[in-house]
Amino acid sequence: MKEDNVKTFLSSHKETLPEDGFNARLFNTLDYLPRPNPAKNRSPLIVGIFTGIGCLLFVLLGGYSVLLNGLSTMDRIFVDIHALSPDILTTCIMLALAFVALIRFAARSYHR
Amino acid sequence: MNRKEFELQVQINQEPLRRFLRNLCRGDAALADDIAQEAFIKAFLHLETFGGRSSFSTWLFRIAYNCFCDNIKAAERYSPVEVESLTVIASEKADQAFDHQALYLALDKLNTKERTALLLFYMEEKSLKEIAVITRMPVNTVKAHLSRGRLHVSEHLKVIGHERG
Numbered sequence: 001m002k003e004d005n006v007k008t009f010l011s012s013h014k015e016t017l018p019e020d021g022f023n024a025r026l027f028n029t030l031d032y033l034p035r036p037n038p039a040k041n042r043s044p045l046i047v048g049i050f051t052g053i054g055c056l057l058f059v060l061l062g063g064y065s066v067l068l069n070g071l072s073t074m075d076r077i078f079v080d081i082h083a084l085s086p087d088i089l090t091t092c093i094m095l096a097l098a099f100v101a102l103i104r105f106a107a108r109s110y111h112r
Numbered sequence: 113m114n115r116k117e118f119e120l121q122v123q124i125n126q127e128p129l130r131r132f133l134r135n136l137c138r139g140d141a142a143l144a145d146d147i148a149q150e151a152f153i154k155a156f157l158h159l160e161t162f163g164g165r166s167s168f169s170t171w172l173f174r175i176a177y178n179c180f181c182d183n184i185k186a187a188e189r190y191s192p193v194e195v196e197s198l199t200v201i202a203s204e205k206a207d208q209a210f211d212h213q214a215l216y217l218a219l220d221k222l223n224t225k226e227r228t229a230l231l232l233f234y235m236e237e238k239s240l241k242e243i244a245v246i247t248r249m250p251v252n253t254v255k256a257h258l259s260r261g262r263l264h265v266s267e268h269l270k271v272i273g274h275e276r277g
Contacts (some may be wrong), residue, residue, distance in 0.1 A: 016132070033153065
């Protein structure tokens with residue numbers, strides 16, 4: 001009841017404002033302003049930098065051998081969960097991240 | 113967004129934005145229009161920062177609300193005497209706009225956050241989520257301000273005999 005009263009009161013006082021040259025005054029002012037900068041999409045640069053850093057770390061820390069080792073021994077965890085070694089765990093995480101990134105990229109490309 | 117598209121957005125949004133600011137300024141049409149102009153100019157100059165995560169209207173209301181808050185802060189900081197005289201002017205203007213006198217008097221009973229939440233929710237028909245974006249408050253805080261604002265307006269309506277039911 002209280003909400004209804006307030007709603008009725010406020011909506012009954014909703015006024016329609018005449019334009020009164022507001023737009024013309026604003027557009028005249030805009031004529032004297034510098035043109036706004038076009039939107040800059042920095043995401044390719046950021047993605048490129050982080051991909052480069054990732055690749056560098058991958059090579060420097062011997063990620064290739066860890067990944068191969070992890071992939072070749074991954075089937076063991078289906079037999080015995082205790083066989084889960086850091087190599088396999090790292091491989092699983094990296095694969096999961098790669099899939100997430102791929103799905104996100106596909107979803108964004110589809111929406112565009 | 114180019115200049116033509118921006119001009120179209122101005123035509124669409126100028127009335128709700130000016131009405132919101134006028135009610136927020138308790139009837140001071142000149143001050144409200146000045147803040148609206150400032151908000152549109154700021155929006156135009158920073159068009160590249162509009163990412164499209166919210167609607168253009170919500171983004172614009174957010175800029176306008178920030179301009180309003182800056183205006184209040186500046187008025188309080190630099191001229192405390194003028195703030196009082198400004199309130200008198202607003203009341204006189206409210207007298208002139210007789211139809212809206214009751215509204216401005218009711219809004220006078222609320223603090224800025226309650227007034228903002230109530231006006232955006234009931235008069236400009238914004239959702240709680242949009243109000244949260246505009247005012248940079250969590251949704252639950254907006255709900256609390258709405259609830260308190262409703263209570264204060266309801267009490268005022270009871271006092272002036274506007275209460276029904």
